[in-house]
Amino acid sequence: MISRRALFSLVAAVALAGCAGQTVGTAGPATPSGSPGHATSQAGVSATPGGASATTGPKTHQVGETVTVTRNGADWAKITVSDVSGATSYPGGLPDKPRTAGNVFVAARVTYEALSLGVSYNRYDWQAVCGGIAVDYYSALHGPSPSLDSGHLPNGQKATGFVVFEVAPQGEVRLSYTAGSLSSTPMFEVVIRVA
DSSP, X not given: OOOHHHHHHHHHHHHHHHHTTEEEEEESTTXXXXXXXXXXXXXXXXXXXXXXXXXXXXXXXXXXXXXXXXXXXXXXEEEEEEEEEEESOBOSSSOBOOSSTTOEEEEEEEEEEESSTTEEEOGGXXXXXXXXXXXXXXXXXXXXXXXXXXXXXXXXXXXXXEEEEEEOSSSOEEEEEOTTOSOSOOSEEEEEEOO
């Protein structure tokens, strides 16, 4: 029988190996095209020029920018964060209200476009950070629809949905994309609210 520690180590090693070779690029004017080289983070995830390094953090993008993620040197998916909104509650039969008094909800539409076979998407690919503090995903019953689900996309297909987080009423809010890895190093971030 395998011990829990050995099993956890095996799962962690497989997850990290699966993330190795992923890179991030930006469609549009935010990243110059044809730039040589790349930086590599501690988790084996690399980013195109201007991207993350182990000391500077992940590349920051703006709402509406399309980010191209590559795996093993090939384009894997395009990801866009758009349609950001805020609310103090979501009305309904059983209304959604922040668990902490004074907090608000922030929602953003996330769209994945598969550029290869087997692109996975998941609401837990995303972590919100408000004023430098990580916050939990909020599963709103009456929030924006559709909510981002999870699954795998064949080449050329898209998935879209909203992610909702409960945040403090002030402070910068960033969505960090971690690709569902066990690594704590985000591949990129999108600023969805300015302080």
